[in-house]
Amino acid sequence: xxxxxxxMIDHAPENARQMLTGDGEAxxxxxxxxxxxxxxxxxxxxxxxxxxxxxxxxxxxxxKRCGGIGLTVSEFISxxxxxxxxxxxxxxxxxxxxERPFAVQIFGGQWExxxxxxxxxxxxGADILDINxxxxxxxxxxxxxxxxxxxxLTRLEKILTEIxxxxxxxxxxxxxxxxxxxxxxxxxxxxxxxxxxVEHIALHGRTKEQGYKGRADxxxxxxxxxxxxxxxxxxxxxxxxxxxxxRWRETKCDGVLIGRGAMANPWVFxxxxxxxxxxxxxxxxxxDKRNVLLEYFDLLRADMPEFAALxxxxxxxxxxxxxxxxxxxxxxxxYHSHAVDEILARIEEYFETIAAGRTYLxxxxxxxxxxxxxxxDSCEVVAT
Numbered sequence: 001x002x003x004x005x006x007x008m009i010d011h012a013p014e015n016a017r018q019m020l021t022g023d024g025e026a027x028x029x030x031x032x033x034x035x036x037x038x039x040x041x042x043x044x045x046x047x048x049x050x051x052x053x054x055x056x057x058x059x060x061x062x063x064k065r066c067g068g069i070g071l072t073v074s075e076f077i078s079x080x081x082x083x084x085x086x087x088x089x090x091x092x093x094x095x096x097x098x099e100r101p102f103a104v105q106i107f108g109g110q111w112e113x114x115x116x117x118x119x120x121x122x123x124x125g126a127d128i129l130d131i132n133x134x135x136x137x138x139x140x141x142x143x144x145x146x147x148x149x150x151x152x153l154t155r156l157e158k159i160l161t162e163i164x165x166x167x168x169x170x171x172x173x174x175x176x177x178x179x180x181x182x183x184x185x186x187x188x189x190x191x192x193x194x195x196x197x198v199e200h201i202a203l204h205g206r207t208k209e210q211g212y213k214g215r216a217d218x219x220x221x222x223x224x225x226x227x228x229x230x231x232x233x234x235x236x237x238x239x240x241x242x243x244x245x246x247r248w249r250e251t252k253c254d255g256v257l258i259g260r261g262a263m264a265n266p267w268v269f270x271x272x273x274x275x276x277x278x279x280x281x282x283x284x285x286x287x288d289k290r291n292v293l294l295e296y297f298d299l300l301r302a303d304m305p306e307f308a309a310l311x312x313x314x315x316x317x318x319x320x321x322x323x324x325x326x327x328x329x330x331x332x333x334x335y336h337s338h339a340v341d342e343i344l345a346r347i348e349e350y351f352e353t354i355a356a357g358r359t360y361l362x363x364x365x366x367x368x369x370x371x372x373x374x375x376x377d378s379c380e381v382v383a384t
Contacts, residue, residue, distance in 0.1 A: 032245075032276045034070070035231045035254040037200045038170045040101050040127055042070040042231075042255055044273045046244075047202070049235055049259030050076050050105045050132070050174075057094050058299035058312070062292065063262055064099055067282075068269030070255070072099045076132045079108035079117035080143075093124050103128035103172065107135060109144020111159045118163045118171075128200075129167055131160065133175040133189070136208040147208035151179040153192055160196035172200040174235070177220055179208045190224040190232075201228065202257055204235040222251040233257055239268065241275045263319035266292055289324075290351040293317060297343070306340060313343060326350065326360025333362045 034043035048055060048063055050073040060072045074092055081089030095102045104121035106129070108114050118129050133156065135146030142148070149156040164171055173193045178184040190201050203224060205216035216236025225232040233255035238244050244256050261268055267288075271281035284292075296316055300309035317334045321327035330350045337343045353360045 032248055037071075037101075037128060037172060037231060040170065042101065044068060044070045044269075044276055045233075045255040046269050046272060047071045047233060047255055047257045048073060048262060048269070049257040050074060050130075051259050052076055052135070054263065054315070055259075056092070056303070056312075057096070058296065058303045059316070060099055061096060061299055062296045063266055063269065065295070066266045066270055066292070068267075068271070068273035071101050071103060071128075073103045073105050073130060074126075076105045076107050076135060076146075077117070079106050079110070079113040082106070082120060083113045083116045093121060093126070095126075101127040103130045105130040105132050105174070107132035107140060107145040109148060109155065111155070111162045114159045115162045115166045118167050122167045122169050126169065128170050128172055129163065130172045130174060131163070131198075133173055134204050136176070136211050141208065147176050147179055150176060150185060150189060150208065153185075153189065156189070157192055157196060160193060160198060164197040170199040171197060172202070173198045174202040174204065176204050177207045177210075177217055181207050181209045184220070186220045187223050187227060190228055194228045194230050198230065200231045200233065200254075202233045202235055202255075204257075206236060218247050218251055221247070221253050225251060225253055231255065235259070239264065241268075241272050241281050244272045245275065260319075263316060264322055266320070286351060286355050289320070290347065293320065293347055294344070297340075301340070310338070310340070310343065317347075325354045329360055329362045 032045060034041050035045050036042065046069055048060065048069050048071070052075050055073065055075050063069055064072060072095070074095070077089050077092045078086070082093075093104055104124070104126040106114065106117045106121065108117065114131075121129050132146055133149045135141075137146065140146035140148070144152065144155060149159070160171070160173070175186060175189050175193070177186045184207070186203055190203070193201055201224060203221050205218050205220050206212065206214065218234055218236070221232060221234035231254035234247055234251060234253045235257035238247060238256055238258050239261035247253065247256060256272075258268060267282055267284050274281045293316070297309065297313050300312050304312075314334050318331050321330055324330075330346070333346050333350075334343060337346055350360055
């Protein structure tokens with residue numbers, strides 16, 4: 001469902017109308033309204049972007065509880081593993097009802113297995129089936145999957161056509177600007193996808209060659225929005241309320257996807273939703289930040305073996321504590337913790353120290369700011 005500027009104004013609250021029409025200082029922000037993928041309302045129009053090795057059921061549940069997400073999406077799942085009964089791939093499709101609307105995203109290069117996997121996703125109760133045409137990881141691309149499909153549109157057309165015939169739930173797609181830096185074909189790909197029956201298009205404005213370097217080209221989102229009738233959403237570099245509103249204003253897109261930004265700030269969706277509704281964006285307290293780490297650890301431990309839970313916990317703690325006082329030293333301490341009780345003790349110690357206004361020195365009694373959390377890509381871990 002495409003929404004005109006007039007409809008946006010008519011359905012927006014008064015303060016949001018001011019953001020769109022230009023009355024006062026609020027004119028810098030557009031009015032934002034929900035959109036639909038067929039009959040599924042995406043409200044608020046914010047999507048948790050799928051990230052391999054990150055957006056598993058525990059992380060999605062944590063973010064959903066923090067608020068503001070209109071659509072959750074699984075990790076991207078290998079159809080080769082899924083259709084060969086790989087336990088890991090099948091586990092990746094698990095979700096809770098309170099995550100709905102929920103999309104399963106799959107990747108692969110063979111239409112037969114893509115079709116089989118799409119049918120499996122519908123059978124487990126997914127609301128939407130999403131096709132990954134964006135992952136730049138070499139081990140995905142070399143088999144024709146992910147962004148590899150952007151250089152073989154004939155193959156992509158066959159995949160989309162066959163899946164569309166096989167499922168009744170909405171079919172959506174996530175693409176990149178193109179495969180090569182010198183051949184941007186996002187608009188062509190979007191048109192093809194719409195012709196094949198795709199009902200929502202998400203664009204990450206970088207090429208496969210670009211990977212995650214540089215800035216995402218959101219003007220391509222605007223260009224796609226102007227030539228297709230299905231909803232269009234954009235992805236890339238949105239980490240704040242201001243960035244989200246700027247992208248809506250510049251592109252008139254229907255939705256915004258956020259991935260890595262949600263690891264550093266689990267409340268970013270809620271903050272954007274607050275701004276859409278005209279409320280002051282939620283500002284988490286130090287206690288909120290402590291509690292969200294502990295809650296995530298509980299969710300992990302309930303879902304996976306202890307060793308795996310420890311690894312995921314360290315991953316989020318590394319991203320989440322960027323910018324916090326003593327965060328670098330805390331990350332070092334967490335990375336070198338090897339037991340549940342040890343990590344819990346380190347979390348309590350850290351937050352008690354900075355709450356008291358003291359410098360966090362860690363176990364060794366000396367400050368350190370050199371080590372930092374690694375920057376993760378959404379294809380950092382690839383399902384097999």
